[in-house]
Amino acid sequence: MMFDLPKDDVLYQALLTRDSAYDGRAYVGVTSTGIFCRLTCPARKPKPENCRFFETVSECMEAGFRPCKRCHPVKTAAQSDPTVQVLLAKLDKDLSRRWTEDDIQRLNLDPSTVRRAFKRSFGITFLEMARLTRLRSGFETLATGGRVIDAQLDAGFASPSAFRAAFGKLLGQAPGRFSGEPVLKADWIETPLGSMIVVSDKSAIHLLEFADRKALPRELKALAKMCHGKLGFGRNAPVDLLEAQLQAFFAGTCADFTVPLALHGGEFAKKVWGELRNIPAGETRSYGQLAKSIGQPTASRAVARANGANQIALVIPCHRVIGADGSLTGYGGGLWRKQQLIELEAKYARLGVSS
The missing domain is CATH 3.40.10.10 (DNA Methylphosphotriester Repair Domain)
Structure with missing residues (x-):
């Protein structure tokens, strides 16, 4: 611009x-x-x-x-392009539809032309806009009392085989090359804000990240190296507990996570992560406030780095850290998710739900 x-x-x-x-x-x-x-x-x-x-x-x-x-505001920006208007009208009629390029072609439209038209008008492609609309719609369904299953409109993995293929792509190897006797197991959990990948052993959660987080491949490779390649597919008992607690969190009934965690970081980072878990749902802190609370008021930048290195999203609530001026700051899962989480947790504060 x-x-x-x-x-x-x-x-x-x-x-x-x-x-x-x-x-x-x-x-x-x-x-x-x-x-x-x-x-x-x-x-x-x-x-x-x-x-x-x-x-x-x-x-x-x-x-x-x-x-x-x-x-x-969206329709106004599209008034000069009939192609854009047609697709926006289709999107308005079915907010939960999962659009693909094949759907666009069935409307006798060229996907590359559509891509350019939406980028020119909005700075975002039609498929990206549809996905964000679907996620927001699902989140609102849940916030207004809908069932969790009704809100899961953005299932990133339709089946175990689809998950294995996507996971293998993240790590740069075929699914068949993963360990048959894994020390760490990878699975996924669907949430109203999108698919999350979870890695666990028999006793604790090692990683919980949104599937589209840019740092995810690097984090997964570090875990694979730590367990000497014994990373495979499956679900351990802590994941069942985590999934139940995530459902309660998004349903607005409980913000308390008791699932055991395995933390991968230095002592300073672990200290920061522990303090993050002390921030009640519905409240936020700045990096400076967080630094003061751990007794190191001049370590704001180091606190920010530790915050960004957190690889157990939501359970360790790094989304509760904002700028000193009250603005949203960087979040690995995307600022739009951070906004949604803060809005959800504001309801916890109003209702006095435990955290």
Whole structure:
């Protein structure tokens, strides 16, 4: 983008005055509603502390916001392209549909043309937009009392064989080359925020990560090296306990994880991870606050590195760490997931659910 966003106070004033000069060049995400809008939206204006400003539609969606049904920020950006309009209309009719390039071809559309059109209009492909929409829809189903199974709309692995193939690709070897007598076993768990890969032994969880985390291949290779290649497929007893506790967490009934963990890191990192687990659900800390709480107030950067090195997501809640100014900071699972987790845990705080 050639347009550099001004400061938030300037954008907030533009929102209040519905300044058309920013139409299509800036969007506002409202944290209290989970909706993003054009700055010219006629809806009631949010408080400034509930506003996050973005340059593109894709940034809004990746941060977990859904488009406003009053100002239609997605449709407005697509008005000049009939192909985009057709697909957006299809997406609106079935938010839970898992789209593929074959589906696009069946509409007599060229996937590469569609890809370019959506990238040009939104900075994101149609398949990426459909996936984010599906995940958000599933999360909202669960948040409003739907069954967990109804919310699992983004099953990344349709079968054990599909999981084995994907896992093998992550590690760069064929599924048949994995150990038949493994020390560590790999499996997957479906959640409303997407598939998670879990690695365990008979007594503890060694890894829990979202399947699309960029650092995952490196983490898996380190575990394979640690167990001298005795990494295979399957599920140990701790995974059953973990899955039950994750279901309770996403259902909003309990934020307490008691599953045993095997931590791979130095003493400093383990100290940081232990302190992360002391942050109650519904609360957040800055890196500086976390450094002070472990008695090393000048170690903010080291704390940030330890936070990023955590490979047991959710159970060790690194998503509860934000910037000193209250902004979301980097999260290996994606900022949009971090936003969703913080919103979910805010409900824990309001309801007084244990953590």
